[in-house]
Amino acid sequence: MGDVRRRAAKTPGAADKPTRTAILNAAEAIMREEGYAAVSSRRIAATAGLKSQLVHYYFKTMDELFGALLARVEEQYFGRLAAAAAASAPLHAVWAMLIDENGPRLTKEFIAMVTHRPVLRREIAGSAERTRSLITALIARALNEHAPDHSPPASVLAVMMESIGRLIVSDAGLGVSATHDETIAFVESQLARIEPVASKTPGRRAAGAKPS
Amino acid sequence: MGDVRRRAAKTPGAADKPTRTAILNAAEAIMREEGYAAVSSRRIAATAGLKSQLVHYYFKTMDELFGALLARVEEQYFGRLAAAAAASAPLHAVWAMLIDENGPRLTKEFIAMVTHRPVLRREIAGSAERTRSLITALIARALNEHAPDHSPPASVLAVMMESIGRLIVSDAGLGVSATHDETIAFVESQLARIEPVASKTPGRRAAGAKPS
């Protein structure tokens, strides 16, 4: 029992076949380190220690491979996003995700790839919209509880949060980081106003005052 | 007189040779429409109506070609930026540039290309820093004249302005534009506070009150 011969529609081994996973892992690694343009069936095979034809066995075309990789990356990403949203300080958690290099690196790569490989445009656009509305909802909820004097609408704040995060990550990729510290400090000071952080870890007294 | 046989160091015909220009034009067009990965000597030649070997005559390597294109794009970009900075409402003019699709499209492509072609990283980083400090200076000047109650530092505002602009352009490329109108409206309302727009075109009374 357990494996009742289930049928996968699209590709051999719907998801968790180890070789398939190895292929996607290799593709993701190459994409992250050298950009989407460096991802080829041969490079993938070399990285994963396979023959390049196996790549074509699991994914008929490269478009299909990139689609599968995108799906996997999205799934992980929204999983992490959901976890952040469920944390005690959701906005702070989401913000931490946004300025973490590793997350947006692939996102950026996929967005850039759309110009060259238009097939994935709708999927990527949908993903972007989904992220946007999730963050907007989180901000709206926080605003509802701690409304500051006159605040921009939640949707605008969501755009600001996301865009600043992306620029910081993009700059970091270029080796530019001059004004990041004060930008991050500013964003976090604003976040603290609509989502007060109750010093979670016990033992130390309330955060905020540095002993200097 | 006039052409005293001047020597160009790097490539045949330092700058304004028509074929060279045609090559760069073609490269730029392809890059803009299909992404950096679609730019090849053969595609360039086909677009410009040349033989691909001519591309290699003017640019020994593709890296050199992309470097030359970057230099040209930067020159145009900073020219426009300087003009905007000299306008009567510099921040508004710069903002208009930032959310104009055509400018940042190539910038984004070059930034994405860095992952794949690291040679240009320093140059692109320098360009980014130059833009950043120029915008920061404009904002600082405006803040100095019309200081609002409590404003973030100019450098942070510069990051915000640039990042929001980039996200809007990026979204537009994906076909996402749900919250752009209100975002743009918000940014412009903030800009108007630190850089009042004296209704330039005469005939109508002061802007701001809509007859509805």
Place this chain on the structure above:
DNA sequence: GTCTATAGGCCGATAGAC
């Protein structure tokens, strides 16, 4: 499922005629 073999194409780059 993994292999060998191979077709057919675009790529960067060079050599040499004119």
Place this chain on the structure above:
DNA sequence: GTCTATCGGCCTATAGAC
């Protein structure tokens, strides 16, 4: 400066043996 000719390489993808 522009052309023809060409090398060697990497690419996607398919056919077929095991």
